Amino acid sequence: MANVAPSKKNSSDEPLLSPALLAQLERMELVSRKIFRGRMKGERRSKRKGQSVEFADFRNYVAGDDLRFIDWNMYARLDKLFLKLFMEEEDLHFYTLIDVSPSMQFGSPTKFQYAKQLAGALGYIGLCRADRVKIEALDGSRNSNAPTLRGRSSLWQLVDHLERMESKSTVSMTEAVKAFCLRNTGKGILVLITDLMDKSGYEEALKYLVARDLDIYLIHVLSQEEIDPDINGDLKLVDCEDQDIAEISVSQRLIDRYKQTLGSFIEQARDFSSRRGIVYTMTSTERSVDRLVSRYLRQRGLVR
Amino acid sequence: MNFINMLTWYQWLILGVVPPLILSLYFLKLRRVPLEVPSTYLWTKTVEDMHVNSIWQRLRKNLLLWLQLLVVLILMIACLRPGCTGEELAGDRFIFLVDKSASMSATDTETGVTRLEEAKNQIYTLIDRMKSSDAAMVISFSDTEGVDQSYTKNKATLKRKVKSIEATQQGSDLNRALIAATGLANPGRTSDKFSNTDVQVADALAATMFIFSDGAIKNVSKYAPGELTTIYQPVGAVTPVSNIGITTFSVNDQLDTGGSVEAFVRLQNSGFEPKTVGVSLFIGDQLTDADTVTIPGREISEDNLSLGANDRLADIDQSPPGGLSLKFDLTSVAAVLESAAPIRFKIDEPDEYLLDNEAFCVLNPARLTNILVVTDYNPALKLASSTDRLKKIANIEFAERKFLEDKEYQTNAALGVYDLVIFDQCSPKTMPACNTVFFAALPSGDDWKFTKDLEITPIIYTNSSHPVMFDVQMQSVSILNGQLIEGPKGNTSLVESIDGPVVAIGPRSGFEDIVIGFPMILYEEDGDTPYNTDWHKKPSFPFFMQNIIRTLGSGARFNSLRANRPGNSVKIKPRYPYEEIDVKNPKGRNQSLKQQPNKSFVYNQAEETGIYSVSEKGNKEVDQLFAVNLLDRLESDIAVRDELKLGYEAIKGNPSREPARRDFWTLLAFFALAALTLEWIVYNRRVFI
Numbered sequence: 002m003a004n005v006a007p008s009k010k011n012s013s014d015e016p017l018l019s020p021a022l023l024a025q026l027e028r029m030e031l032v033s034r035k036i037f038r039g040r041m042k043g044e045r046r047s048k049r050k051g052q053s054v055e056f057a058d059f060r061n062y063v064a065g066d067d068l069r070f071i072d073w074n075m076y077a078r079l080d081k082l083f084l085k086l087f088m089e090e091e092d093l094h095f096y097t098l099i100d101v102s103p104s105m106q107f108g109s110p111t112k113f114q115y116a117k118q119l120a121g122a123l124g125y126i127g128l129c130r131a132d133r134v135k136i137e138a139l140d141g142s143r144n145s146n147a148p149t150l151r152g153r154s155s156l157w158q159l160v161d162h163l164e165r166m167e168s169k170s171t172v173s174m175t176e177a178v179k180a181f182c183l184r185n186t187g188k189g190i191l192v193l194i195t196d197l198m199d200k201s202g203y204e205e206a207l208k209y210l211v212a213r214d215l216d217i218y219l220i221h222v223l224s225q226e227e228i229d230p231d232i233n234g235d236l237k238l239v240d241c242e243d244q245d246i247a248e249i250s251v252s253q254r255l256i257d258r259y260k261q262t263l264g265s266f267i268e269q270a271r272d273f274s275s276r277r278g279i280v281y282t283m284t285s286t287e288r289s290v291d292r293l294v295s296r297y298l299r300q301r302g303l304v305r
Numbered sequence: 306m307n308f309i310n311m312l313t314w315y316q317w318l319i320l321g322v323v324p325p326l327i328l329s330l331y332f333l334k335l336r337r338v339p340l341e342v343p344s345t346y347l348w349t350k351t352v353e354d355m356h357v358n359s360i361w362q363r364l365r366k367n368l369l370l371w372l373q374l375l376v377v378l379i380l381m382i383a384c385l386r387p388g389c390t391g392e393e394l395a396g397d398r399f400i401f402l403v404d405k406s407a408s409m410s411a412t413d414t415e416t417g418v419t420r421l422e423e424a425k426n427q428i429y430t431l432i433d434r435m436k437s438s439d440a441a442m443v444i445s446f447s448d449t450e451g452v453d454q455s456y457t458k459n460k461a462t463l464k465r466k467v468k469s470i471e472a473t474q475q476g477s478d479l480n481r482a483l484i485a486a487t488g489l490a491n492p493g494r495t496s497d498k499f500s501n502t503d504v505q506v507a508d509a510l511a512a513t514m515f516i517f518s519d520g521a522i523k524n525v526s527k528y529a530p531g532e533l534t535t536i537y538q539p540v541g542a543v544t545p546v547s548n549i550g551i552t553t554f555s556v557n558d559q560l561d562t563g564g565s566v567e568a569f570v571r572l573q574n575s576g577f578e579p580k581t582v583g584v585s586l587f588i589g590d591q592l593t594d595a596d597t598v599t600i601p602g603r604e605i606s607e608d609n610l611s612l613g614a615n616d617r618l619a620d621i622d623q624s625p626p627g628g629l630s631l632k633f634d635l636t637s638v639a640a641v642l643e644s645a646a647p648i649r650f651k652i653d654e655p656d657e658y659l660l661d662n663e664a665f666c667v668l669n670p671a672r673l674t675n676i677l678v679v680t681d682y683n684p685a686l687k688l689a690s691s692t693d694r695l696k697k698i699a700n701i702e703f704a705e706r707k708f709l710e711d712k713e714y715q716t717n718a719a720l721g722v723y724d725l726v727i728f729d730q731c732s733p734k735t736m737p738a739c740n741t742v743f744f745a746a747l748p749s750g751d752d753w754k755f756t757k758d759l760e761i762t763p764i765i766y767t768n769s770s771h772p773v774m775f776d777v778q779m780q781s782v783s784i785l786n787g788q789l790i791e792g793p794k795g796n797t798s799l800v801e802s803i804d805g806p807v808v809a810i811g812p813r814s815g816f817e818d819i820v821i822g823f824p825m826i827l828y829e830e831d832g833d834t835p836y837n838t839d840w841h842k843k844p845s846f847p848f849f850m851q852n853i854i855r856t857l858g859s860g861a862r863f864n865s866l867r868a869n870r871p872g873n874s875v876k877i878k879p880r881y882p883y884e885e886i887d888v889k890n891p892k893g894r895n896q897s898l899k900q901q902p903n904k905s906f907v908y909n910q911a912e913e914t915g916i917y918s919v920s921e922k923g924n925k926e927v928d929q930l931f932a933v934n935l936l937d938r939l940e941s942d943i944a945v946r947d948e949l950k951l952g953y954e955a956i957k958g959n960p961s962r963e964p965a966r967r968d969f970w971t972l973l974a975f976f977a978l979a980a981l982t983l984e985w986i987v988y989n990r991r992v993f994i
Contacts, residue, residue, distance in 0.1 A: 104343035112343075198344035227343060237337040240345040247345040247352060248337055255351065262351045 017160050018121045022291050026122055029294070029304045030130045031095055033190050033216045055088040094135070094189025095127040096215070098181060101138040101168040103241045104198045108224025108286040113168045115222055116194040118290045123192055124159050126294075126304060128152060133187070136162060139195070141172030141180045171242060174199045178206035182213055191215040192303070196222050197270055200243070204273060211277045218303050219274050220293075221267070221283040228285055230259065308385040311437070320384065323377050331370045372984035376977050383973035398456065398510055399441040400486045400533075401428050401463075403470055404518035404540075406447040406477035407871075408940040411519070411658035413542035421472045424517035424540045428467050431515065432460050433968070443467055447475035448872045450482035474660055474914050475872040476937045477522040483951065486514050490533040520946025520958070521939045528952030539958035541945035542657075547576025549600055550661030550941025552628070554650050554934060556635065556668055566639040567632050568666065570650055574600040574627040575942040583653035586633050588668070589646050594633050601627035603944075626942045639668055645930040647916040661941040665916050665932035673700040674858035675722060677714075680729035681705050682834055683744075685825050685841030689850040699854050706731040721882045724858045730824050740816050740857035745788075745824035752793035752811065753820055759787045762802040772856045773810060773819065774799050777845045784838045787823030814902050817857060869911060869933045877906040877919055879929065885922035891915025897922055 018026075062071060062082035072085040097120040099105075105113035120136045127134040128150060136159065137147045150159050170177070174195065191210060197203045210217050238247040249255060267283055274281035280301050284293050298304050312320065342348070403424055414423040428443075435441060443454040443466050454466035490512040511532040519541045553571035574580055579601045586594040603626055635648075645667055652662040676699050678686055690701045708714050709731065717723060718737030726733075727742045732749055747753040767779045779800050789805040792798075796811030799819070807822040827837045840846050869875050877898070879886055887895050888908050892915075898906040911917065911933045918927045935941075947958040 107343040196343065198346055200344070200346050224343070227347075232340065235337040237339040238342045238345050238348055239339055241341050241343060245345045245349070247348045249348060249352060250337075259347060259351045262347050266347060266350075 017118055017163055018125060022122060023125060023156075025291055025295065026125050027129050029126045029299075031093065031123070031127050031132060031190055032302055032305050033093060056085070057088045058086045059083045060086060093127070093130075093132040094187040095124070095132045096181075096185065096187075096189060096191040097123060097134075097136040098139050098178070098191065098193045098195075099136065099166065100174065100193075100195035101140050101166065101170045102174075102196075102199070103169060103171070104196055105168045105222075106241070108226060110286055112196050112222045112224055112286055115286045115290070116220075117163045117166060119194055119220065119222075119293065120192070121160060121163050122290050122294050123298075123304075124150070125156060128155055128159065133189070134159065135185070137181060138166050138168075138170070139172075139174060139177035139181070140170035141177040143180060143184070145181075145184055173201045174203055175201060175205040175209070178209045182209050188214060189216065190218065190303070192218045192220060194220045194222060196224075196227075197266075198242075200245075203270070207273065207277065207279060211279065217279040218298075218301065219270070219279050219281045221270060221281065222286060223283065224286045228263065230256065306387055306389055308387050309434075311384050311386050320377075320381060324374055327370070327373045327377065331367075331373075368987055369984060372980055372987065376980045376984065379973050379977040379980065383970040383977065387969045387973075389969075397439055398490075398512035399431070399435065399439065400490070400512050400514040401431070401441060401443045401467070402479075402482055402486060402514060402516045402518070403428065403443065403445045403467070404447070404477055404516075404522070405445045405470055405473050406521070406940060407472075407474045407660045407935050407937065408477070408519055408521045408658060408943050409540070410472045410660060411541060411548070411943045413657040413943065414540070415542075419472065420519055420540045421470070424538070425467050425470065427517060427538060427540070428515070429464055432463050432467070435460065443470075444482050444485060445470045446477065446479060446482035447473040448478050448870070449475075450478075450485060452485060473872065474912065474935055476870065476935070476940055477518070479516075479518075479522045479525050479951070480527075483525060483528055486512075487529065487531060487533050490514070490531060516949060516956075518949070519943065520949055521942060522949070523939065525951045528954060530951075530954070535951065535954075535956050537949040537956040537958045539945045539947055541943065547574060547578055547580050547602070548656050548658045548661075548941065548943045549574055549580055549582050549652055549654070550658065550943075551650060551652065551664040552661070552936055552938045552941050553630075554664035554666055554936060556648065556666050566635040566668070568635050568648060568650070570631040570633070570664070572598065572600050572629045572631065572652070573938060573941050574602050574629075575944045577602045579627070584631070585651045585653060587649040587651065588635075588638055593635075593638065596631070598629055598631065600629045603627055626938075626944075635668065642668060645927065647930055647932070649916075658941070658943045660914065660935060661937075663914070664934050664936060665914065666934075667916065667930040667932050674698055674724045674854060676701045676725045676727070676854060676858060677717075677723050678703045678727045678729065679706055679708060679731055680727075681828070683729050683826055685836070685846065686727070686729065686850075689841070689847045692847060692851075695851060695854060699858060709733050725854065730828070736813065736816075736818075738816070740818070742819045742821070742853055742857070744821050747820065748813070748818050752813070753818070754791045755788035755822065756791050757789040757804065759784070759789060759802060759804060759807070759822075761785055762787065762804065762807075764800055764807070765803055766798075766801040768797065768799045771797060771799055771810070773849070773852045775848075775852055777849045777852065778843075779840075779845060782838060782840045782843055782845065784823045784840075786827070786837055790820050790822045792820065815905060819853065819857070869931060870937075871912055871914055871933050871935060873911065875908040875911050875917075875931060875933070877908055877929075877931070879906070879919060879921075881921075881928070883921045883928075886928070887920050887922050889918045889920070891917065 059072065059075070060083065062084050066084050070084050070086070072083050075081070075083045099113075099116045099120055101113070105111065105116060108115070110118075124134045124136055131151060134150045134155075135147055137145050148155075148158055148162060174197075191213075193207075193210070195203070199206075207217075207219070233251050235250045236248070238249060240246070271281045271283070273279075280303065282293075282297055282301055284297065288297075294304060403421070405421060409421040409424070410419050412419050414420055416423065418426075432441065438458065440456040440458045441463055442452065442456045443463060444450055444452050453470060454463055457463060490510065511534070513534045513536060514530075516535065516537045517540055518537070520537075520539055550573050551570060552573045553569060555569050557567045557569060568586065570584075572582075572584070579599055581597060581599040583595065583597050585592055638646075648666040648668055650664045650666075655662065676690075678690065678701060680686060680703065687703065689695075690699075695701065704714070715735075718726070718733070718735075718739070721738040723737060723739045725740050725742070726737050727744070728746055729744045730746050732743065732746045734749060736749055741748065747755065762784055764779045764782055764784070767777060768774050769777070784802075784807070787802070787807050789802070790807060790809045792806075792809045792811035793813070796809050798806035798809050800806065800808035808819065810817055810819045812818075824837050825841060826834050828834060877886065877888070882900075884900055886898050886906055888898060888906075888910075889895050890910065891913055896908070896910055898908060901907060906919075908917070914933050914935050917931050917933060919929045919931070920927050945958075949956045949958070
């Protein structure tokens with residue numbers, strides 16, 4: 002009976018973000034399908050008219066307006082006072098939520114490691130574009146110690162934070178998301194990296210996020226062992242989170258059936274997401290992070 | 306439904322251990338290897354899906370176990386050998402006596418096969434019912450018996466031997482078969498009464514003997530079963546079928562009918578109803594005569610008239626079969642006959658038993674018997690030999706005693722030209738190759754002796770059962786001088802005086818010599834020739850002369866009259882002294898025979914009824930024909946006897962014609978195989994969870 006148990010590979014000795022990947026990421030930027038109001042001046046066009054160099058519109062002068070913005074050429078031509086409006090550029094809230102349940106510790110590399118890499122990569126893109134990057138673990142804590150980072154120089158902080166992150170939370174996803182929503186009120190892009198393996202269901206959690214009017218991207222990470230299990234014989238499967246037991250005798254029919262169930266599970270998640278404007282992307286840990294970012298997430302419109 | 310236990314207790318014990326073993330192995334198998342997974346969420350969902358899909362999931366969960374237990378259970382039941390009828394044979398040893406006589410080829414059985422086949426099927430059933438430790442032997446009998454298979458436990462061998470038994474066209478004689486069977490079942494008895502050095506091949510133990518026969522057998526005079534239990538299993542139709550058979554077919558002796566030649570036929574009806582059949586008589590291949598005759602059925606006594614058909618079995622012994630005699634005049638045909646012609650009598654309508662629907666006979670042109678009488682003077686002999694009757698059948702030559710020195714005599718005597726030589730008060734140096742009669746002289750050699758002189762002695766006994774003494778009454782004959790005779794081994798006394806035998810017949814390498822201890826005429830020294838006896842004045846003398854010429858002369862005429870039965874050896878004396886002859890049987894198969902020392906031939910292959918032809922080896926010209934016929938009243942009476950009389954014991958037939966036991970174990974074995982195959986498929990597909 003040859004059982005290939007999924008290995009819990011601790012890949013902390015590997016660099017989270019390789020220089021090559023960082024170089025590739027520097028050229029990208031995060032794209033929001035919605036235009037949010039930032040807090041500080043950034044590189045992102047805002048709904049507000051501001052003081053950038055990009056012309057936006059004209060409007061009639063009313064008493065009290067700043068005389069510096071009157072278009073004197075217009076006044077010369079039309080003998081009316083018009084005010085010249087420019088686009089405002091602001092920063093963007095970029096949240097990344099990482100599922101830190103023990104189930105993320107499976108796969109090669111582990112799903113957790115993969116999630117951290119992905120969060121790091123996306124975060125770095127945000128840092129490069131002067132967005133407000135915040136990476137949080139879905140551990141349900143009321144007081145998050147996650148730093149809000151801005152600017153390329155904050156990369157070491159970001160990496161440090163990710164590396165300190167541990168996956169041993171047993172809080173349900175709904176609880177964790179609820180706690181996140183209470184803590185953070187800012188609007189922006191949210192990337193949720195999870196394996197969705199929560200027996201209480203992921204739907205409630207997603208609904209909380211949808212209610213926050215965020216631009217949500219759901220990245221569903223599955224290990225190869227979950228997509229195509231290579232197991233054999235009569236097995237007693239033990240759930241790593243709740244120690245639940247499922248007894249199976251592996252047969253081709255059972256494997257086929259499992260794949261069918263997994264397929265419908267993914268389809269359900271995709272369907273649920275698209276109905277609520279969430280961009281769903283399923284990925285395997287086998288797929289490299291740079292490939293995922295440069296190809297799949299670009300296709301989905303998260304980066305450009 | 307009943308069961309036969311095929312296993313011993315310890316074998317059962319071993320088999321009984323198997324199901325718990327399977328169960329325990331199954332529990333061992335259920336100890337699953339634990340494996341930690343990210344989530345059992347999808348697996349549980351998958352398993353639940355499959356549970357929902359299958360109503361029989363609970364059963365399927367352990368399908369392999371159930372199948373394995375099923376296979377063992379089926380095998381256990383199969384080992385009990387369930388069957389729906391029949392019972393186990395009681396006893397350890399069995400003797401199957403199979404009648405293979407002609408009547409066993411009748412096809413009046415329920416299934417339409419011959420009685421012999423039916424008997425074989427019944428034996429197969431019995432063999433199947435034998436326990437594995439039982440031994441059985443097979444003896445088949447007709448006129449003769451043969452041990453086909455001595456005691457063996459090998460059922461396959463027994464069946465093979467039973468299968469190899471073939472029907473014969475012979476009568477049935479149970480005597481020797483019973484001697485063989487009882488000899489093997491009883492200690493201290495021999496199974497071969499002709500041998501003093503019979504070695505018992507098996508310990509004599511109690512046995513059960515099954516006789517498979519239709520009961521048409523010759524009476525068994527002596528029967529002492531001893532340790533043998535006899536069961537008679539009648540084979541054939543319960544209700545006797547109507548069979549018309551030929552029981553007699555012969556051509557009469559012209560001598561008895563004053564020159565006319567008649568064929569005599571007797572037909573027998575073994576059924577209860579009268580039956581009308583067409584009959585035909587063929588000479589050669591030519592239809593000579595035909596007729597339609599009605600043969601009356603068995604006579605039923607008035608007491609039994611009210612009984613049903615099935616009860617009639619009991620009547621058979623009391624009521625003889627009905628019969629009809631027919632005569633055909635063949636005088637005109639015989640008158641123009643140039644060579645031997647076969648005669649065939651046939652019943653046109655086929656019935657259940659075909660062997661007795663045809664009978665054969667041969668009409669030979671007369672050959673005169675060559676007889677030499679060596680005497681100097683004997684008017685009595687001359688007178689007795691000159692009757693018209695004898696002249697028709699014999700060529701009697703008279704010669705004086707000095708003729709014995711003649712070369713012509715010596716050549717003829719050595720070649721067997723003579724059929725009979727009568728020596729009157731003389732004896733040859735070497736005995737001729739033919740039968741002889743000596744008056745007051747002894748055959749050369751030391752076999753015969755005169756032991757005592759007699760004077761005026763009364764005759765007190767005549768052996769009238771011997772054909773030579775047929776119709777010869779000697780009690781009133783007076784003899785003046787004579788001598789007592791002592792013959793060789795195997796001689797038979799024909800006439801005895803108060804002191805001992807005076808006439809005797811004894812064998813001599815295939816021939817027979819009659820020595821008469823007194824002369825007819827005394828040759829006195831003065832040349833006077835007075836009679837020594839008054840026999841020549843009595844009617845018994847010409848009868849005696851006629852008898853010896855007919856019996857010892859063995860003219861070809863009598864060949865046709867002699868009844869040859871299938872299986873018997875036939876003694877052939879051709880017309881010319883051939884060195885070798887060919888005998889062609891009715892099927893056209895030739896067999897060459899070499900001359901015996903007594904100048905005759907013995908043919909042992911007359912197994913079939915029909916006409917056999919004899920010719921010189923290499924010569925196609927037919928020397929003579931002879932017929933072999935069954936003509937057995939018992940065999941033609943094909944009604945099945947429900948009782949077998951063995952000695953003083955009457956053995957009732959086993960009335961239940963037991964149908965073959967229907968065994969289910971083969972079916973069960975098939976099911977077990979199917980279950981095993983299913984298990985194999987299940988195991989390979991692993992459709993269970």
